[in-house]
Amino acid sequence: MLQPLHLLTACLDEKTGVLGEISLKITLDKSLLKDVMEDTSIQHQTCSVFFNVQVTEEVKSILEVAINYMKKYNQIYVNEGNLLKALITTNAVDRFLSDDNRKTILSLGTTSRDMITHIANYKVPIINTHHIRKVNKKEINELVHFIGKIFSNEWSQTISEAFSLNKLPVYVAFDDNGDIVGFAAYDIYKNKKCYFGPMGVALSNRVKGIGFSLLHHCLKDMSDIGYEYAIIGQAGPIEFYEKACNAVVIPSNKV
Incomplete structure (x- = not known):
């Protein structure tokens, strides 16, 4: 079952572009996150048109927020910046990130960048x-x-x-x-x-x-x-x- 942490760790596993830059600058002990992601006992499952697996209600809400950001910026696809901003602003992964980590993600991953x-x-x-x-x-x-x-x-x-x-x-x-x-x-x-x-x-x-x-x-x-x-x-x-x-x-x- 897909949880918010899966979305976060998937972003940090990407080693190119903005996501690669973020992964180099924040610290997360992924081994400690594994048990959390495997524990589905208290999670409410639902379906999402975006995935072919069950997701939590929280994931569904995060995607809705990401879509709203997409519309706000007159974009036509949900991008990595929309998703990262939704993860942070919904507080879905707050307990796994320090204040510095959150600031780094918002600064590097959710704003326009020079290329x-x-x-x-x-x-x-x-x-x-x-x-x-x-x-x-x-x-x-x-x-x-x-x-x-x-x-x-x-x-x-x-x-x-x-x-x-x-x-x-x-x-x-x-x-x-x-x-x-x-x-x-x-x-x-x-x-x-x-x-x-x-x-x-x-x-x-x-x-x-x-x-x-x-x-x-x-x-x-x-x-x-x-x-x-x-x-x-x-x-x-x-x-x-x-x-x-x-x-x-x-x-x-x-x-």
Whole structure:
């Protein structure tokens, strides 16, 4: 029967990415947890559509909280950050974690992180180029309005300032009606070079490969400029960039 501790230990058993970083920085005696996980005498069993084994009511509640976090952040999949945050905020594993351990998990595993990917020998994957192109200066108001409405005023301000550049390092994606549904930029955030972002795709148009295509249009340009690496600032969800361009999380020195 699946318990909250199974979810926690499964996360800590992963040795790559953010979860690998967390596992190196917190201490848990897994041998002491084994007896707890094997004791099902006082657990109420139930079913979950996410697993093919019985789960506890607590696990079911944790998954519901994780799904709520997913919706809150306008995401389409429950990711490791959503699950970790649900484990901590529901207090389901509190008695097994120190305060420092909880802070480490929240700091490293539930927030956006800077990532890096090597693009010196970049090869363009098969991507959709239909309805994706560089933005032109006549579209400033439409793009800024789209970003401010769907994402944030900070992002819209960043993009607005980019229109003062001679060459706009901003790509846009359109739907079949000619409306903007996504964008991606590079080298514009605080005038930082080798810096990808921001990027966003309207929620109703995700899982169509638009974000993947926008990302690789930008990475191709950055590679052509001669950049060795691309920094992906405040990436989220992290697993998208891990799969899309083999990006890795830049280790944090905060904890």
